[in-house]
Amino acid sequence: MKSFGGLEALRGVGFAAEAGELLAVIGPNGAGKTTLLSILAGILDADGGEVEVGARAVGWVPQQAALYRRLTVEENLMLFARLEKHEDPAASVAEMLELTGLGERRGEIVARLSGGNQQRINIAIGLLARPGVLLLDEPSVGLDPRQRARLWEFVSGLAGGGTTVIFSTHDIQEAERYGDRMLVLADGEALFDGSAEELREAVRSEAPEAADRDFETAFVAYLHHRGH
Ligand SMILES: Nc1ncnc2c1ncn2[C@@H]1O[C@H](COP(=O)(O)OP(=O)(O)O)[C@@H](O)[C@H]1O
Numbered sequence: 298m299k300s301f302g303g304l305e306a307l308r309g310v311g312f313a314a315e316a317g318e319l320l321a322v323i324g325p326n327g328a329g330k331t332t333l334l335s336i337l338a339g340i341l342d343a344d345g346g347e348v349e350v351g352a353r354a355v356g357w358v359p360q361q362a363a364l365y366r367r368l369t370v371e372e373n374l375m376l377f378a379r380l381e382k383h384e385d386p387a388a389s390v391a392e393m394l395e396l397t398g399l400g401e402r403r404g405e406i407v408a409r410l411s412g413g414n415q416q417r418i419n420i421a422i423g424l425l426a427r428p429g430v431l432l433l434d435e436p437s438v439g440l441d442p443r444q445r446a447r448l449w450e451f452v453s454g455l456a457g458g459g460t461t462v463i464f465s466t467h468d469i470q471e472a473e474r475y476g477d478r479m480l481v482l483a484d485g486e487a488l489f490d491g492s493a494e495e496l497r498e499a500v501r502s503e504a505p506e507a508a509d510r511d512f513e514t515a516f517v518a519y520l521h522h523r524g525h
């Protein structure tokens with residue numbers, strides 16, 4: 298549960314995610330996605346409720362990358378590795394450059410990189426501590442289709458290696474395509490938790506009049522039926 302002044306940004310939202318699972322948190326703007334992920338990341342305190350994570354770290358990839366645009370890729374990673382007090386920052390950075398395929402770009406100034414590569418640095422920073430759970434807040438916003446495909450290929454690979462990935466999106470198609478499971482949020486409330494197949498079923502039964510429209514339109518009708 299989380300309130301900002303009189304506004305209840307989250308209430309009664311509960312879920313569990315397994316190792317290697319890709320969980321999509323889907324909902325319109327203002328639904329509470331960033332608030333939920335920030336609480337899971339430990340950068341925002343909830344007013345009530347519990348968060349339980351495994352022994353491994355939680356990695357946080359904010360929507361707005363906090364990168365130093367005039368520094369190089371490697372310098373940025375180094376800075377965060379030092380801030381996080383890694384025992385051997387250079388080794389952590391080298392490992393991350395390798396994992397994210399940014400090695401060739403290590404010496405480039407961040408400002409000159411494409412949005413897709415800047416997002417990879419953002420993710421690399423979230424992965425520095427080799428977290429067991431990676432939280433991505435609307436990771437594909439601003440990327441072109443090819444960059445998106447590369448992003449999801451990489452993220453799916455992480456999940457395949459056992460990392461639990463929780464990502465937010467307002468794009469139902471993206472949630473369905475890449476999420477193993479979807480958690481639908483609207484106005485701070487969890488409306489649905491289940492597979493894409495089950496969500497389609499729920500949308501069909503709640504909004505039968507929109508059942509033969511595209512999924513996005515039907516989903517909007519579903520939210521409307523549920524009072525949002
Ligand atoms: N720091 C804050 N102070 C006041 N209201 C906030 C703050 N952060 C978020 N909110 C409000 O909480 C609600 C949920 O916001 P947010 O979690 O950012 O939604 P989403 O990420 O799904 O777009 C919104 O109504 C938003 O205006």
Ligand SMILES: [Mg+2]
Nearest residue numbers: 330331332434
């Ligand atoms: Mg948000």
